[in-house]
Every structure is written in structure tokens, then in C-alpha cells.
Amino acid sequence: KVDLKGEFVLPGLINAHCHLTGSGKPMKLMNLSDKTLEKLTKLLKTPLGKKILSNMMKNNASNALNAGVTTLRTMSDPFYLDLKLRDKIKKGKLIGPRLICAGMGICITGGHGGMMAYTADSPTEVKKAIRKNLRKEVDFIKILSTGGVMDSRKVGEAGRPQMTIEEIETACFEAHRGGLLVATHCESTHGIKEALLGGVDSIEHGAKITDDLVPLFKNNPKSLRGFTTLTSTISAGMGMAVLSKEETKITDVKKENAVLIEVGMIN
Structure with a gap:
């Protein structure tokens, strides 16, 4: 028995969309050039780089738990390091929150999230990436079907459809055959429509949802469970749109894109 007289009990919180490589603090990382990012990625692939990432992810998971978050849904992290951390926590080797992990995401060449994802430019390449993730025993599949704010180079790029229907x-057919749900990064109305038609199980981030899309959310025959959910990441969108660039460390272009996405996501 635990004496809780005079204390408060808080239910465990759930973070439904996170990346363990991110602490929530502003970073200038995505302001770097593609060439610099490529060099950084090569460095992170080394044993030392993976050690640094692993420690960072472990600390971020521990901080979340200490803040009352007992479950984290990780939406793609590099080199399957999220799965290794998940398994250590499961085996009792580390104290941490329950992790529901996507492993490596899947995006197009030059697409959003390339540092933490497989690059796939055809249905065949997508199928191969899904099969790799199934073999690694991910908990679900994460694809990135539209552009995003943090690596946008021009206004309007965030939310631009990138993967084809x-x-x-x-991706959905192959994942569903393996019994896994598919979540997609999606930040435009048109992108949402294409993702729904493709059979995704959850829309991540979101945009303006028109009346004609509502029935597809409620009854989506190509999805694994017959319906599609929305994980609206309001805190991330609003933060970049409302806070000053000095606080968020983002460029003018990213700021404008963040405002556009935030309006659609919330309104």
C-alpha cells in the first residue's frame, strides 16, 4: 500500500506523436544546407554518432516519464534506435515510458523527413521498405506523404503532396497484410484526400478538412480497421506559428509555412 494522503494522483499522459531525437527545444538543424545535412547523416551513422543519438533519445524518454508521460508514440527515428530503446525498457534494463515505435519512416527523394526515413520513389521501393520494417518488428508504419514545415525551402512547400496515391x-496494402497500421505525415487538404484514398489509418498533423472528406474518415474500406483517425499536433504547429523566430530558430520561409499550416490545422 502507498499512503497518498494529501497528495494528488495524475493518470499517465500519452504523447501520440513525437520523435525521440527531439527534446521539444528549438534547433537550427533544419536550417542547414542539404550538403551539410548529408555530411551530418554520415557522421551519425558511425558507432560514435549512434551512441550520441542513443543517449539523446534515452534522456528524452526519461524526461518525458519524469513529466508524467507514460506512453510515447514515436513517429520515426534514425537507424531503428527507437526499437532498441523500446526493447531495453520492455526487458527491464532501463526505466522508461512505454514506447510504440515506427522505426524508420518512408519518404520520397528530397521529401520531408529524409534524415530519419527510407527513400522510396516507386511502389516497388515502398513495398521493400515496408518489408524491412516488418522484419525489424516495428509497431506500426510511418510514411511521409506531403511536405513539411521544418525542411521547407519555399512558401507553400509544406503540405505539398509528395508520395503518389x-x-x-x-504502403497500406503491404503493412495491412502484416497486421500493422499506417500513419502518414500530412499537412494539406489535398494531401489528406490522397492519403485517405490510399487507405491510411491515421493522418498526422492535419489541415483543413472539407465536408466531403468526413465520410472517408468514418468509413474507409482500404484502412485496416475500416476508419481513419486524425492526430492533430496543435502544440507543434501553434508553437512555430505564434512564437517569435528568435525563440523557434526558424527561417522566414518556415515561419510563413508554419502560419499557413497552423491555420488549416486548427480552423
Whole structure:
């Protein structure tokens, strides 16, 4: 028995969309050039780089637990390090929150999230990436079907459809055969429509949802469970749109894109 007289009991919180490589603090990382990012990625692939990432992810998971978050849904992290951390926690080797992990995401060449994802430019390549993730025993599949704010180079790029409907459909078909749900990064109305038609199980971030899309959310025959959910990451969108650039460390272009996405996501 635990004496809780005069104390408060808080239910465990759930973070439904996070990346263990991020602490929530502003970073200038995505302001770097593609060439610099490529060099950084090569460095992180080394044993030392993976050790640094692993420690960072372990600390971020521990901080979340100490803040009352008992479950984290990780939406793609590099080199399957999230799965290694998940398994250590499961085996009792580390104290941490329950982790529901996507492993490596899947995006197009030059697409959003490339540092933490497989690059796939055809249904065949998408299928191969899904099969790799199934073999690694991920908990669900994460694809990135539209552009995003943090690596946008021009206004309007965030939310631009990137994966084709055929590629999305292939990802869902192959994942569903393995009994896994498919979540997609999606930040535009058109992108949402294509993702729904492809059979995704959850829309991550979101945008303006028009009346004609509502029935597809409620009854989506290509999804694994027959419906599609929305994980609206309001805190991330609002933060970049409302806070000053000095606080968020983002460029003018990213700021404008953040405002555009935030309006659609919330309104």
C-alpha cells in the first residue's frame, strides 16, 4: 500500500506523436544546407554518432516519464534506435515510458523527413521498405506523404503532396497484410484526400478538412480497421506559428509555412 494522503494522483499522459531525437527545444538543424545535412547523416551513422543519438533519445524518454508521460508514440527515428530503446525498457534494463515505435519512416527523394526515413520513389521501393520494417518488428508504419514545415525551402512547400496515391496504397496494402497500421505525415487538404484514398489509418498533423472528406474518415474500406483517425499536433504547429523566430530558430520561409499550416490545422 502507498499512503497518498494529501497528495494528488495524475493518470499517465500519452504523447501520440513525437520523435525521440527531439527534446521539444528549438534547433537550427533544419536550417542547414542539404550538403551539410548529408555530411551530418554520415557522421551519425558511425558507432560514435549512434551512441550520441542513443543517449539523446534515452534522456528524452526519461524526461518525458519524469513529466508524467507514460506512453510515447514515436513517429520515426534514425537507424531503428527507437526499437532498441523500446526493447531495453520492455526487458527491464532501463526505466522508461512505454514506447510504440515506427522505426524508420518512408519518404520520397528530397521529401520531408529524409534524415530519419527510407527513400522510396516507386511502389516497388515502398513495398521493400515496408518489408524491412516488418522484419525489424516495428509497431506500426510511418510514411511521409506531403511536405513539411521544418525542411521547407519555399512558401507553400509544406503540405505539398509528395508520395503518389499508388505509393500510399502500396504502403497500406503491404503493412495491412502484416497486421500493422499506417500513419502518414500530412499537412494539406489535398494531401489528406490522397492519403485517405490510399487507405491510411491515421493522418498526422492535419489541415483543413472539407465536408466531403468526413465520410472517408468514418468509413474507409482500404484502412485496416475500416476508419481513419486524425492526430492533430496543435502544440507543434501553434508553437512555430505564434512564437517569435528568435525563440523557434526558424527561417522566414518556415515561419510563413508554419502560419499557413497552423491555420488549416486548427480552423
